[in-house]
Amino acid sequence: MTVTIKDVAKKAGVSPSTVSRVLSNHPRISLETSRKVKAIMEDMGYTPNMMAKSLVSKTTNSICFSLPKPAEELFSNLFFMELIRGIVTQASRSGYDVLISSGANEKEELEAVSRLLKGRRVDGVILLYSRTDDAVIDFLESNDYPFVLVGRSDRYENILSVDNDNVMAAYDATNHLISMGHERIGFVSGPPNLIVSRDRLAGYRKALLNSGLEMRDEWIVEGEFLQDSGYRAMSFFMNLPNRPTALVAVDDMVSFGILRGLNELKYKVPDDLAIVSFNNIPLSELSSPPISSIDIGIYHLGYTASQVLIQNIKSPNHDVGYTNRFVIPHRLIVRESSMYSHAKNKTE
CATH class of the missing domain: 3.40.50.2300 (Response regulator)
Incomplete structure (x- = not known):
């Protein structure tokens, strides 16, 4: 039988809304109450309904990276495997899940990214490429969606990007x-x-x-x-x-x-x-x-891109470090x- 928030609340002697606030790390919940409720959750084997939680918090705790070509072609290049390893490692440490978005051409890429963002399945996007006249970047920029570009744009100077010289x-x-x-x-x-x-x-x-x-x-x-x-x-x-x-x-x-x-x-x-x-x-x-x-520090490219994106999602108006472009050194x-x-x- 599935354990619900009401079951946890009843055993903890608190209201269901208090349990919800514990799940969202609400600042008004005391440390003592938070620890007590979380201990009961673990004891009862309670698993949060992430979809319901996202409706309340308006976040999904998920990001995606967009592949510029079919996955089977790109994954034959170890560059992308190492880049993705950096992305996933940092996202996991920050409590975020990672989805993959891909398409056989630019139109399909745009449609895939649009579905994920408009459907509120992810909070932001990492683009693993930088093209001239990129329709995906135009879409993300014009709709003010959080995203980070691995590379640089020749049209937008102020977008978040992680790159080498x-x-x-x-x-x-x-x-x-x-x-x-x-x-x-x-x-x-x-x-x-x-x-x-x-x-x-x-x-x-x-x-x-x-x-x-x-x-x-x-x-x-x-x-x-x-x-x-x-x-x-x-x-x-x-x-x-x-x-x-x-x-x-x-x-x-x-x-x-x-x-x-x-x-x-x-x-x-x-x-x-x-x-x-x-x-x-x-x-x-x-x-x-x-x-x-x-x-070129492939792992650090991915790790930094994930870190910068998640920081921007959590604090969209926060200065991420006095610059929007992060350059990873090469040797x-x-x-x-x-x-x-x-x-x-x-x-x-």
């Missing part, structure tokens, strides 16, 4: 290859409509420009954050008459595809081609050879894929 991160990655003697450096980018792709490409270009090195359009290839993008890029790059001797790859998963393609073509890393990529997922250290990668992890000095290219 991706321009500087790509600058550092490219500069490392330059310091190893490389002069012909290519770039395997992500989808051009993603801000992170544009920022990392900008950092790559900036490093080449500052060093007075040549930039060629054929040394830049766009793709997805998937192995296949790196694999396809190899057949193109290695057949160029004046091919790059080093590559900056936008994501570690892309680098794995590059390694696979080079192996099939009988080229060696870093002797024939050096590689630096991004995210520093655990497999980058275990690949053959181990891949040099920019560690270059140098491994075998880029350690070989290619200074000889200066005389080729």
